[in-house]
Amino acid sequence: MSVIDRPVWLGRPKPVAIALKALALVLISGVVIFPFLVVISTSLATKAEIDANGGYVLWPTHVSFDAYRQIFDGTQVSRSIVISVGVTVAGTAFSLFCTVLAAYGLSRRGSLFQRGLLTFVLVTLLFGPGMIPVYLMVKQLGMLNTYWALIIPGAVSAFNIVIIRGFIQGIPQELFDAARMDGAGEWRILWSIVLPLSKAVIAVVGLFLAVGYWNNYFGPLLYLNDSQMWPLQLVMRSFVLENHISSNATQIPGQIRPPAQSIQMALVVIATVPILCVYPFLTRHMSKGMLTGAIKG
């Protein structure tokens, strides 16, 4: 922070304090960056280097993309990425739609059965349905071996409803009153007042949902029998398990297969990059949300 940016009430920091802060920031950054570095480096390392380093590499001397070739060459990974993106986008959109509607309805005092419905929603926070009952329900609804099974059962989460509802309740009542005086109905208020003011919380919840859909492997495992329908995480899991139990056992005669560690780390990179790409755009909204909250009232 420059001198100009520093508030007038804040004194000039001492060099020691600055150094300590810098050290702390470097350490924290290191803790965060180090695993990423090891993951990326190991995914690009050769077998000899991995063996020599006892399993993981901090900085590869010879860069090899064999692990990535192994993952994409003739496998179901490309197809599964398309499936995962589709499920994530559709699932997130559908979940946000349902969640925002539910949250808005439950945030308006006096709406029909508001208290009863709210209690009903909150109860689901305390008591999970269990794996087998959910499986049976999915089956009864005819969703087994369809992509709907990956979206519908987890589409609405009480936790997300509570978050968005809380945010909407924080919007000044005067805004709602003014809108009503101007003749706006509930849909217009939701669309023109609530949603624009709730961008931040919707971005946060959207991120939660997207990460959940992207990382979901348990649902596909249970509900999809056709492996051609598997999303990325389940295909990845097959790779990870295959390479977890044996490092060289999958060798093809006459070919040098990348080491298991490289493949595992390359999988981590592939699975993580999309989320990392989306995250910075959403943090901007989250910052806005915090500022909005700070100056309200």
Added chain:
Amino acid sequence: MTIDNGSASRPLVNPLSRRNVLKGAGLGAALAAFGVPLAACGSGSGSGSGGGAAAPAAGKSVPLPTYVPPVKPKPTLEGNGQGLMDVYDSFPLNGPKTVNGPVGDGGEFNFLVMTYGEPAPPLEENVYWQLLNKELNVKVNPIRVPFADFATKFPAMVAGDDLPEVVSIPLYMNVARLPQLAEAQFTDLSDHLSGDAVKKYPNLAGIQEAGWLNGYLNGRIYGVPKSDPVYGAGQIYTKTDVIQAAGANPQPKNLAEFKDLAKAVTNPKAGVYAFGGSISEFLQMAFGVPNKWTRNADGSFTSAYEHPGFIPAIQEMAGMYKSGYFHPDTTMNANQGKVQRDALFRSGKIAMIMDGTRAVGIVADDKDVVFGLMVPFAKDGGKGIYWTGGGAYAMTMLKKTSDKSKIERFLRVLDYIAAPFGSRESFIMSYGVEGADYTVKNGVAVLTTRGQREQDLGLAYIAGGPQVLNDPQGAPGVDKLNYEWQQQVVPNLLANPAQHLYSQTQNSKGAALEQQMQDAITSVFLGREQPSTLAPAVQKWKAGGGDRMAKEFAEAAAQAG
């Protein structure tokens, strides 16, 4: 025994080598994952008060299938019925046909199977799959489940009554109330397989008794096995170049020499340690500890934990740990961190690792690795015992039906899949379509990358007879090395007398009790607890269900005769 595989980089190939190696190496890992009991087992569920003796009796006990040695090419090194595996120099390209007449009926063959690889390409892009459909005259539809997730998916499918027509159950999965489940959900195959009836399916008749015992429930035959080598996981692989460089003997004859070896090779400054992970089983065998249970002359059963050699064996391992012979980056559990442990072994940072017999493929693939196999020894010298496994790792069952044609079609398909090594059918199962899935180099079929990918349908896991050692592209001499090790071990194989007996307590509490004991062993091994704590741990294990298990096994054994 030592091998220097310095000139080739190829895998241990028995016909299904890739999967088999994975299977062997991953058994322990999968075992840890399969602790979830099954919830639903149909109306036949018993009260839980009995073991095999109390399991529901579906009918009169039937004899096991008659063994008829399979038609096979003459091996390079002949095996035997005790577990010594045949060795073949190469896979015959034009082997004998063992299946005659139509196999399937053009219908669907939906099967649930646990697999170790990534999903195969879809049917329209998969010439191997298309060939199998044509050969079997069925539409093969696998429901593949990654091995670590089978215990999650299987109960849900049972609860939803969604099991496909054919179900392959990995035997290391602890399926709750298996006999009751079999009786309620699956077809009794006894009339088609018992005694001489099996001769109608010659390749199934070539499966040995040790395999069939796994599908023999309530005195009836419910499952067709996928046979496994008889050796349990307690084999020591030695990095002989490291050992020889340290001036030590890679084949100790007794415990004292073994400890000398460990001391000689350990060099913390160079980052070299004698062991990576537990060697508990190996030491227990050296101390003469029986294979899980002993059946006494009066018919009662005694746990191996009560054997006088058990605590001293763990105490020895703890002493070696205290002496610094174990690599600090390896864990107690042989399967946790296995990839890292294997890497350390290959790079010479670990001189000895304990693993399953087929893990030899892991090191045999690496041309630069010099390794050997340690023959087990008795503590004070002489031949050491070696524990056997269960004889099969999966059994395949047919959903309950009284339709004779369905049953016969199921058995014909499995008969094809169980074709012995060297047969035409086995070759097709192992290699697929020439040009696309494999090429022939110097008279040896070599899988292509495409062939490797296309084979992950899971069919190879659902039926099979004795396996062989066949590694034409692997490290020179690796099969012979393994064969010679087996020759020395086979006479001293020790079976678990409770292996094929059913105990309800074992079924419901066995995994938790075993974990309790393993935790106690780990605590002593790592020096957190004194060896004296093991005796109370054994008493706790007995009181918690061990004694009940012994009683149930004794009852089941008496009933089985």
